[in-house]
Amino acid sequence: MGFATLLGGILLSFCTYFGQVAELAAETFRSIFAGRIRVSLTLRQISEIGFGSQLVVIVTGAFTGAVFTAQTFFQFANLNMESAVGPVISVAMCRELGPVLAGLMVAGRVGAAMSAELGTMKVTQQIDALRALAVHPVDYLVVPRALGMLISMPLLVAECIFFGIAAGYLMATQVLGVGSAYYLLNMYKFTEGEDILMGITKGFFFALIIVFISCREGLYARDGAVGVGRATTEAVVIASLAVLISNFFLTMGLNIIFPAG
Amino acid sequence: MRRENEKPLIEVRDLVQTIGTQQVLRGFSLPVYRGETLVLLGKSGGGKSVFLRHLIGLMRPISGEIFVEGEPITALSERQLEPIRRKIGMVFQDGALFDSMRVCDNVAFPLRERGERDEEKIAAKVAESLALVNMTGHDQKMPVNLSGGMRKRVALARAIISPPDVILYDEPTAGLDPIVSDSINRLIRRLQRQLAVTSIVVTHDMTSCYHIADRVALLNEGRVHFYGTVEELRSVEDPVIRDFVDGRSDEAE
Numbered sequence: 001m002g003f004a005t006l007l008g009g010i011l012l013s014f015c016t017y018f019g020q021v022a023e024l025a026a027e028t029f030r031s032i033f034a035g036r037i038r039v040s041l042t043l044r045q046i047s048e049i050g051f052g053s054q055l056v057v058i059v060t061g062a063f064t065g066a067v068f069t070a071q072t073f074f075q076f077a078n079l080n081m082e083s084a085v086g087p088v089i090s091v092a093m094c095r096e097l098g099p100v101l102a103g104l105m106v107a108g109r110v111g112a113a114m115s116a117e118l119g120t121m122k123v124t125q126q127i128d129a130l131r132a133l134a135v136h137p138v139d140y141l142v143v144p145r146a147l148g149m150l151i152s153m154p155l156l157v158a159e160c161i162f163f164g165i166a167a168g169y170l171m172a173t174q175v176l177g178v179g180s181a182y183y184l185l186n187m188y189k190f191t192e193g194e195d196i197l198m199g200i201t202k203g204f205f206f207a208l209i210i211v212f213i214s215c216r217e218g219l220y221a222r223d224g225a226v227g228v229g230r231a232t233t234e235a236v237v238i239a240s241l242a243v244l245i246s247n248f249f250l251t252m253g254l255n256i257i258f259p260a261g
Numbered sequence: 262m263r264r265e266n267e268k269p270l271i272e273v274r275d276l277v278q279t280i281g282t283q284q285v286l287r288g289f290s291l292p293v294y295r296g297e298t299l300v301l302l303g304k305s306g307g308g309k310s311v312f313l314r315h316l317i318g319l320m321r322p323i324s325g326e327i328f329v330e331g332e333p334i335t336a337l338s339e340r341q342l343e344p345i346r347r348k349i350g351m352v353f354q355d356g357a358l359f360d361s362m363r364v365c366d367n368v369a370f371p372l373r374e375r376g377e378r379d380e381e382k383i384a385a386k387v388a389e390s391l392a393l394v395n396m397t398g399h400d401q402k403m404p405v406n407l408s409g410g411m412r413k414r415v416a417l418a419r420a421i422i423s424p425p426d427v428i429l430y431d432e433p434t435a436g437l438d439p440i441v442s443d444s445i446n447r448l449i450r451r452l453q454r455q456l457a458v459t460s461i462v463v464t465h466d467m468t469s470c471y472h473i474a475d476r477v478a479l480l481n482e483g484r485v486h487f488y489g490t491v492e493e494l495r496s497v498e499d500p501v502i503r504d505f506v507d508g509r510s511d512e513a514e
Binding site: 120121124125126128129131132133134135136 | 314317318319339340342343344346347350351353355357358359360370371374419
């Protein structure tokens, strides 16, 4: 009985949470399609999210690409398959590592900032003040963030992929001594447009996941500073986990549209 | 004071609301007539601010109904409430200024949101509004750099920049020095006289109450305990009212 109640409770709160996020997403898209878009706020978010996240995304992509290349090389060298390192790195970066790394870094950096900002506005009654001034908080706060994310995230994913592959190439050719021509030839041969499209598509989905979870956390924050802290932690944890879990299902699903190999 | 036959601008019927386990409103009913200033008195934590939040749909009652110009508002959605909220402005207790914006942008916010694009016109109206609350010269500051009283006055300037039909004030003079309090009282009076603004003022400040009120309601135990004019308030003998008005606690010495 106790276990069933516990399980039911967890399921119920999961459904409630999912419902709140979905409702927020629906309201946001209704506003976007109704043209309730504030251009200057959206541009500010693009600069905040997209421009501001570049450094972390580039550094993460580049260093992961480099170590991944090194480890792949060490294993492949035993089989005398050094020139096969290129396509492994590039396909993995495009399909999985690029979007996931960018997603996780943005979930941490941007998700935390969004939930903390909205949460603080909530607990200090600034969101009530918006509503009292007949401004819908979704129009003013969520729509610019959602658009900012949808525009920035695919570009950040592309950047992460590019720097990952570039760092891998430099590592392989300059440090590990793989011939540049073989590396590039094999990489081009086995990397296809679909691989890149899959990464970019994932970027769109991760943008939606991160922005709606973070905004939901902020908008539902309560109990002052402690509540804002809790909302921020939850936003980062839940958004990161959601990125990783949804990535699995996206890979399975997108593989039908963009088949590997 | 008149008008028992007139239809109230805002009518509240049997409002019930709980916060946590405490029932703060227990069948609260109140009429508010056009053009008058109603002062709502009551103990701290007695549900006065909660009541104000219901009038613009920031909270929904458990039961009861609110009519604004005859239209029931408690079942309206967030978007349907927008026209009501354009008619009713609210000055929050601690201002609720947008802390990412300068004072001038805070005050200009309602104008910009209503589509005003002429920056010169906006600047002129902001200056005028800030002058009304004696905040001229602070327009470039950020809200975090203002004192509590200054924040409250900026919030007031934001609420009156495009004057609504009704303004709700949540303790407009609490924490202000007597001189600024008096200027706020005069401002509430002036808005009423010049622009026929209806005001609902939640306060503990009896000086302010006597100065601005056309009518007074006293909230006690979640209901309206007294409703009448200032003169009636002065002369009434009820011990609950007298204790509140004369500032006596019932603790033994």
